[in-house]
Amino acid sequence: MKPSAFEYHRPTTPEEAAELLAEFGDDAKVIAGGQSLMPMLNFRLAVFEHLIDIGRLTDLTGINHDSGSVAIGAITNQATVGRSALIRTSVPLLSRATPLIGHFPIRNRGTLGGSVAHADAAAEYPAVALTLDAEIETLSSAGRRTLPAAEFFIGMWTTALRDDEILTKVTFPIREGRSGFSIAEFSRRKGDFAMAGACVAVKVDNDLRVESCSIGLFGLGSMPIRATSAERSLVGCSIDELQVRDVAHAAVSGLESVPADLHGSAAYRVRVGATMVARALKSALEEATDD
Template identity: 60%
Template sequence: MKPAPFEYHAPAGLEEAVGLLAELGDEAKALAGGQSLIPMLALRLAVFDHLVDLRRVAGLRGIERRDGSLWIGAGTTQAAIQRSAEVAEAVPLLARATPLIGHFQIRSRGTIGGSIAHADAAAEYPAVALALGAEFEAMSPRGGRTIPAAEFFTGMWTTALADDELLTGIRFPVRPARSGYAIEEFARRHGDFALAGAAVAVELDGPRIRRCGIGLFGLGPTALRAAAAEAELAGADPAGVDAEEVGRLAVSALESVPADLHGSAGYRKRVGAAMVARAWQRAVQEAGDD
């Protein structure tokens, strides 16, 4: 099939792009890397009268330190993130998640902002953002605002972005001392969307856990935080924590777990618990070695 007819726009600057999206309203869709949007248009799972191509908007690309955080422009490609020594040093969980996304052809065009704004429940980046407590910068004709990751993902393919807002950048906290990170996922083939996965970030204060972030993907209508498990682990001595119990607690309260020909809801929960346990073990070990 081919996409339904649409009018193409290629703004040169951020203000022009935001103005177009506000003017055209629901009839327009921002086009970043297009790795999710174009297949949906081709299959006519989505139809828009206008596409606003963001590739010429230079202000949406880049990786730099800002006020103790690592800022990544929403238009930065996944391949650029994968190559970045700055990302590997400052936000290792993001660096480790990136090679799991599709294949290199997809990563060469797909963008971090496109992945996050698309909010696919099985995507890696949203879970990483939740585990790390990232913040999202958005721009509209009314000005800019910052949205915490915990408030951003609202449902299946939906976010807290208003109709006239554009995601412009993501701020990740820079890796502190005595911290560890791991991401684990189970997919039928490399590059497929994960049936279940977990991103874990652990920070130690002396012998105890100062902060633990657990992001889950493939286990609900959107990426989720395992809040009950995080609360249980705060202040605990990791030496006395059973990894399998962490996995069970992380998935115990899950609702609306998907079920399809690849696996039942119960199967996905068991796989998810195993992914959490593996990621937890690796993250704790790294934090202890730091």
């Protein structure tokens, strides 16, 4: 298959890219690594008259530590994220999620910003961003703005990114203290999108009680989801008294729009999701309490 004809643009600055988007509107699409967009274009599931290639804009690359957070340029490729010692020590959940994305050739071309902007409900990076309360920075011809991840994902392959905006940076807060992080997912084959998955970030106090907890779910709805009710129920609980399986079932109870297809029913995905939450939560708690 081949995409329909389009006009190719390669801006030299992020500002120029934003101006092109403003000029062409709905007829334009930004491309960086192209690992999600190109298959859609080739199968003509999407058609655009203009492609704006931001893949060589060095202003949008790099991983930087800055006052309690790590900022990652939007077109930083996933392989670079996976190799980063800074990410491994400061945002371990992101580091651990990276090897689960597709296969190495995909990670070598796919970008962090592209994955977040594409907002696939079964993808790892959007779920990690939501779980860690990341902030997403965008640029348009009108200027820059910053959105919390909780407000960025709004539906199936849909975000709060405006038609004239490009995603420029994702910033992850560094969680200190006695913290643990884990991601667990189930897929039919290695490299496939997850049928169900969970991300967990937990912090405990000196008395081994849960001080804070974040649980993100993916593959279980039209977008990544936070299990906020289950998170709240954990705060203040003693590690010794905590019933992981009960929390896991609470995390997936009441989910709406759980997908069902030839790979599994909605009920099956919910059961798998509960197991993934239990595994991730157990692992995160063990890391948080490991002396």
